[in-house]
Amino acid sequence: MAGRVILAKDNNEKGKRIEINCNGEGVLFVEAQSDDTFIDDFGDFVPSLEMKKLIPNVDTCGDISSFPLVIFQNVPEGMAYSISRCAC
Template sequence: MIGAITHVPTVFFYRSSTSTRLRTTDSGLLDHLKDSLARTLVKFYPLAGRLEPIGRGRFDLDCNGLGVLFIEAEAQTTSLDDLGDLSCCTDFQPLIPEVDYDRPIGEWPLLLVQVTKFGCGGIGLGFSISHAVVDGLSALHFKNEWARVTRGEGIGTAPYLDRGVLRAGLPPVSRQPRFDPAEFQRPPVLLPDVGCSNNKGIYIYMSL
């Protein structure tokens, strides 16, 4: 199977609110998001690495700590109400960070984040995340944990990143599992003349 090395785009919208501890209109919002993102990446450090080609269409994930791309943008003449019901629309494309696929693969950030501040005080939080590194569930896991850290709650469930047991082509680290169900084993053969003796004086009761 041949698949493209792409990034999956996602965008979230948040209206301005005065009831939250950190309002979207606060001047320190972006600094707080960047700080919480950095602390979240301590646990999700592979997202700060890069893919390195190793030949034959295969890649290594180099956890080199080169970082993620964080973009700050403003749309002061636009409010969230101007976006309608926020259904899927190509008009949202400017709110999602773009990957320069013309550059070598080893230079592509695995995670790109764009925070767009609207004139109404709301924000758009756009993601481009490498589908070669995470699937839908693991991407959502990262976003949820970043949200927890941003709220000051800390990491709730750290990712399990040890993939050593899944390496293909290496000798197994454990015995091959063996299961012998009794219903698939041949039953013993019972002789029809059980209990009788033969001419040698040997009694035969059961033969396996």
């Protein structure tokens, strides 16, 4: 988890292959805490702009090398995670 996925030139074949560029940018870790908010305060979790503020925003419109390999969000009640994956 040391870096980002890149498409590298394959010397043996025509085309590209997936590699990890070890640049220290592989994991996004976010910690959140609120002393006065409870899960019941959010009701039915209807999608809204306010709810989007609770989730780390990762721009996935750019090149594949701009995506973190893993995203962790730690809260006192537990942890959520997302893992990027590639298929050729």
